[in-house]
Amino acid sequence: MLEKETIAAISTGMASSGIGIVRISGKDTVNIISKIFVPEKNKDMRKVASHTVHYGNIIDDGHIVDEVLVIIMRAPHTYTREDVVEIDCHGGIFVVRKIFDIVLKNGARCAEPGEFTKWAFLNGRIDLSQAEAVADIINAKSSIALEQSVSQLKGKMRDIIIRQREKIIYHIAYIEAALDDPEHINVENYGEELIIDVDNILKDIEILLKTSENGRMIKEGIKTVILGKPNVGKSSLMNMLLGEDRAIVTDIAGTTRDTLEESLRLSELQLNIIDTAGIRKTEDVVEKIGVERSINMAKEADLVIYVVDASVPIDENDKEIIKIISDKKCIVLLNKTDLECIVNTEDIKNIIDTEPLEISVKNNTGMDLFEKRVREMFYEGRISFDEEIYVTNLRHKEALKEACESLMLVKESIMSGLPEDFYSIDLMNAYEVLGKIIGEAVEDDLVNEIFSKFCMGK
């Protein structure tokens, strides 16, 4: 469509790669980047020269998300002939995704398939002889995207959305029928009834939104964070899992001062493993930053691997870690069981509600147990793949979120005592965005619903 808003997309593929690029184009581009990016020396991004590269951090709610390079290119000498910004970030999928989410949150919208090219053309950037090719690309890309999203949506999720839409359109039709024919249909105090159903619909959509995390895990891998005190063998574990020396391993506690992310295939599952700095109370400034980071990573993880050194007693630092991971899916590995064990399985079970696995990275034992446990947790555990209710498509997720927002507005209107005709405005929006997910346009749904469900007219 011709909505000329600011658009954004992840330009790099979804597979793990060394670097990720988020691209933004449109009128608001520079505004958005100045809201979310703090360059070194606090330069004003609105004033920097075009076609320059800037180093700094992406910030979300005051937290540093990633250190990035931002390339700023002002209209008209850009691909789309509008202001364009590229954010080059670290290649971990989570980082790219997170930055993309932040960009959307700050006012950009998710680009349609082929949209950058479309604007490049419409703004005269691409030669006219290429017009047809561009049209073909857009059509092809849209049909592939549609095919993908439709095939993704067979079965349960589609049913859930259809059901919610049916409920929503019924309410709109009732309200509208009453407004059109107030002498036949009474809508007084309808809010009381409506709010109950809106809550139910919200609940169902929120469940779907939660599955978007599972869906993401299937598609992009399970965000796995290795956590533990210093020198318990986290980096060794990482190297062993990867089958290469990726992390630097020494006997010195606190060697790993920054996080390190790598991808690992465990049968059909992909684990994105992040090694972190060991957690302990420390006065070392650099190490302190590392510890902070580890904690933040753990908070965002899908799975935490908590490594405990069996040869060293449990202490305050362990209790600190347990506090951090209390609400996480967690596997506890009791490492260094090749040495004399001071800590045993029972000791662990006393402080954390999970059965630890005894391993020895050094002797390469217990890895089969680990793999089995991961698979158990993701297959037999809370997630079942047969159900097919995973939101894996970012566009779907955005639409679900928007539907929730609209439904919240309906609730707000009801609670603040606005008249009934206001409810249907936001209900209609929820109906429309849910329709986008299943590829259905609104057309004359409402009028048809009104006439089929309610007896109107004189």
Next chain:
Amino acid sequence: MPNICEEYDVVVVGAGHAGCEAALAGARLGLDTIMFTVSVDSIALMPCNPNIGGSSKGHLVREIDALGGEMGKNIDKTFIQSKMLNSSKGPAVHSLRAQADKQAYTRSMRNVLENTEHLTIRQAEVSEIIVEEGIIKGVKTFSGAIYHAKAVVLCTGTYLRAKCIYGDVSNYTGPNGLQAANHLTESLKANGIEMFRFKTGTPARVDKRSIDFSKMEEQFGDETVVPFSFSTNPEDVQKEQVSCYLTYTNEETHKIIRENLDRSPLFSGAIEGTGPRYCPSIEDKVVKFADKTRHQVFVEPEGLYTNEMYLGGMSSSLPEDVQYAMYRTVKGLENVKIVRNAYAIEYDCINPMQLKSTLEFKTIKGLFSGGQFNGSSGYEEAAAQGIIAGINAAMYVLGREQVVLDRSQAYIGVLIDDLVTKENHEPYRMMTSRAEYRLLLRQDNADIRMRKIGYQVGLVSKDDYDKVCEKEKMIEQEIKRLNNITIGAVNEVQDFLVAHDSTPLKTGTTLAELIRRPELSYELLEEFDKDRQKLPDDVVEQVNIHIKYEGYITRQQKQVEQYKKLENKKIDESIDYNDVKSLRNEARQKLMSVRPSSIGQASRISGVTPADISVLLIYIEQFNHEKYVSTHNQDD
């Protein structure tokens, strides 16, 4: 040649609600206008319900009035009861509806027409349109008289090949037994115009003396009547009103209907036309909503001059004896005497997708049309199209720019856009849910929305236009003032808030913020507004609405901005969709048949996807560029 041959600027065929507005628009703009009717006595006839207005229809009347039309003024002169519907709802859905004295309405409109300069009224059946090389040249009557004209407006209503049916009785007549127009259809078809056949119906009229009103609920008009027209002085419409009555059908009624369904022409197949779903016959309701144990029946006076009462909600095409039997099961109608039977009526109309948004035929220059002829229903819908068709016929003759109202400007815009863009299989009725920007298209601000256009066209006086400009200014200034008045959390304010069930203030705020609270209003807060000047009621109303619903209004304004962007992307008339390679076949066919005037309109056609629109956008850029290059080269 013995036959009459006259010259006019504008010919209007039909003198119903569309024809009247069209003819008045043409004549008032100084063009020699002739209006044809099969019967001068049927000018502005109300052959069905005795109401003007109603939900969303009231909006249309207000807009017609603000453009300089007659309907609002006429009903203000002739109403016998008036109500503001949905008054407990938001301002966007408040809607006026009046009971008309049917004969007074007709007489009063006729009087206006007869006293309008440049307007000739002629009783004759137009049987042919005269078209030469795709341009309208005039019309020919059944008697052979020829009337040349620069523009023609067709407003034939339900008269084309009209057929009235009940039971196994069918008459080839128009409504109320008036003569049908049986010849024009052939001429239209011969000129390549695609015709539809639609159906509608009306209930029986009964003798007031045979009704027991004590068994019914009496329904009164509003205590204070709000006029339809912005030009009517509110004091002039405060008068004694008559009542309507409400009663209900029951299981016995439904049983009789079900037992006699086989005798209904609708179910036996004797009726071929498509009927409206919003205005179903009682037999339709009983079949479709079988679980409902009763349906409402509104008993409404047809006027002060007559004993006839209209039985709203019970239109039917069942045979006479069944009509009697079913009406007499209804409480209060046990001994009812029918004056006129209920009947269904079938008529020819056009597929309105053949029209541009100006209501001109795409393939015949200078030929315009409005009203039920375009596949709509309702007096107000007809009048709304009539005034636009009339204005544009006049603009065409005068060589001036055509008037197109879009969906963000007026219900009239929504109505016409729906008609010319969307496939329509039943008589189209205006509904508030069809207007996506309805918070902006309120009946209370129709003057602010439409007066300027009416003034530019020439139907609104400078005086009336200046009044609206002044009103707008006052509203704007007052809102600004209220936003700048701070209210402290002092005792008298807190006491006031508590007394009005409103949360006390934590810190100071503005007067506007307090007005925004649902339980408070501009009027209530007078005591905290020392500098307040006395403002007219309609200004106060606008101030309240703007402040209270500011959030929603701003949101809709943003949506309108988006919408306008697509609307402003015009599609050249000469575009050949066969050249647009990447379009899907379905989209290509739809686009070829509608020939949308803008990308916005194209995007509303069912079966055209966003991807098709992208493809189209790209093609249009290319097309415009090539056109530019080729004209540029010619200059060299």
